[in-house]
Amino acid sequence: MEYQIQVKELLIEDDNLTLNIMGTVTDPSINAHFVSKPKIILHFINRQEDRRIPFVLSNVIHTRGKCYFSGQYTYRLDLLFWKTRKQYLPFDMFFNFSFVDYYEEKVAVAMTPEGFLADNKKFRCRAKGDHLAFVPDRKAILHSPLRRGVVKVVEKLVKLGEYLCAICMLPLFFVEAALHFSGVLRLPARFNDENHPKRFVAYILWRFSDASGCVVALWTFKRWLFKRCFGFYKLFPVKNNKITFISLRRNDVSGNFAFVYDKIKDDKELDIHFILNDHTIAYMTVKEIVDFTKSCATSKVVVLDEFTPMIHYIELRRETKLVQLWHACGAFKTFGFTRLSKPKGSPQTTANHRSYDYVTVSSTFCKKCHSEGFGISTNNVVATGIPRTDVFFDEAYKQNARKQFYDAHPTFKGKKIILFAPTFRGTVKETAFYPTELFDIETVCDSIPEEYAVIVKHHPFVHDMQPIPERYRDRVIDLSAESELNDLLFVTDVIITDYSSLVFEASLLHIPMIFYAFDLEHYIDERDFYFDFKQYVPGKIVYSLDELIQAVNREDYCKERIAPFADMFFDHRDGRATDRVVKLLYDNLK
Secondary structure: OEEEEEEEEEEEEOOEEEEEEEEEEEOOOOOOOOOOOOEEEEEEEOOOOEEEEEOOOOEEEEEOOEEEEEEEEEEEHHHOOOOOHHHOOOEEEEEEEEEOOEEEOOOOOOOOOOEEEEOOOOEEEEEEOOEEEEEEOHHHHHOOHHHHHHHHHHHHHHHHHHHHHHHHOHHHHHHHHHHHHOOOOOOOOOOOOOOHHHHHHHHHHHHHHHHHOOOOOHHHHHHHHHHHHHHHHOOOOOEEEEEEEEEOOOOOOOHHHHHHHHHHOOOOOOEEEEEEOOOOHHHOOHHHHHHHHHHHHHEEEEEEOOOOHHHHOOOOOOOOEEEEOOOOOOOOEOOHHHHOOOOOOOOOOOOOOOOOOEEEOOOHHHHHHHHHHHOOOHHHEEOOOOHHHHHHHOHHHHHHHHHHHHHHOHHHOOOEEEEEOOOOEOOOHHHOEOOHHHOOHHHHHHHOOOOEEEEEOOOOOOOOOOOOOHHHOOOEEEOOOOOOHHHHHHHOOEEEEOOOOHHHHHHHOOOOEEEEOOOHHHHHHHOOEOOOHHHHOOOEEEOOHHHHHHHHHHOOOOHHHHHHHHHHHOOOOOOOHHHHHHHHHHHHHO
16 A cells, blocks of 8 residues: 655634645555545644644545545644643654554645745744644733733624613513514424413523623523633632543443442542532532532542543633543544544533543543544543453453343243344434344344344434334344443344444453444544444444344354454453553542
């Protein structure tokens, strides 16, 4: 394989860096139906931390033996670094490049573009061989105090004028609301609360907010209260023995938290606190806001297991360490900043994720992926392993899980069990679905030997039930609404999935896998992966139900791909991930 990258244009205006890049990859395996895309990562490095940001390729064309790509995107230079951004350190920018199974950091690319323009107002830039060197100008970035003050005063006066005008218009808004609710005018569809007084007040607040440019709603008051409460509790000292666990995924101590808590619960010197519910600020009660902000302001360590938006509305104290025990193993589907410009991707300007002091992952290979996805330094990502995977090395636990399953489902004893566990389609929880008709239970059961039984386990976001014919009720059960997915692996002989991160846990048990990827090209366009799907998935890839059935009947699972996959995504397979995570927490409590 050969590749060429060319920087066509580089433009720096104030805080903005605009890059225009073209390139080609030459390889005989490339054809018009090739699904793999090249990836270019901008790798910024200063003396204290680094930052990986994907370059957005807007055009990728595959032809016979060649892949052409190009793109243009604008980045904010002042928001590259989070922990050190106020120190205005010089930094360098390199290109990292990957394609299929090829990956190279700091590639040799001529950084002298055809079009080069730098205004040198805030950032001076010059090409140095294979990288660009940036020097921020502190005075230019901060501007003069007088200029900043004048701008703020003018902005406040304009907002005040809009607010006063909106107050004067309040009687008109009351009349409008009365006309809407009396049926004279048609009420907008968004006001559908069954409580009429609430709808009436909501309409008036909506009109006032629209006219004043100032959002007046309960959630804005709660956000204001959230920040004020945190500011108040910052007056109290940080407790060096206090650790707070926060989860929006669960309302009980389970998952990674359960394993960690079991190791530290007997330590009488620790002050352990839990906040477990799915309430974001808009749905929090005042009591919950007080509890959350007090815990974050006074804890030495705060531990998360999922994206927690409200933690990024506040700036945690320097003494407090924020640890993300990310719930998923490995690095499969792209997330966060890696999804730059894609649906539901994090924009480069957001503070989300960047506050983490540590993120725990399953392997060294995952570090660059999570560094990129979370917008944090590679050094902040620690390959401890995932605590909940420790059960895969606990024989007593596995035997008990099998016993509980067969006690609950005795007809499955002695059968070969297929676990059908696909992920959802759609971009968010509210619109999630799976096209159940593409996995027709009747066709599958008619076409495979009777010794096989099927467990259906859809993603929790999917609420449509998988149709199961009555005559196959003794061979097929749907456990989507119950059972721990990991526990089902201990009775599984074959897994049928698509893009689920279940594959990482399954590889630890060396379970044969079939990847039913009927929409692979579309999924790559919409979501994409951190590695080449066709090259690395640990099993047989099929694109139709007929191919899937043939693979089961022939026991064609490509099992030889499982061990290399597990080696890549698990540094440690010793059942001691929890111990390493607990050590990390104690090190930060000191």
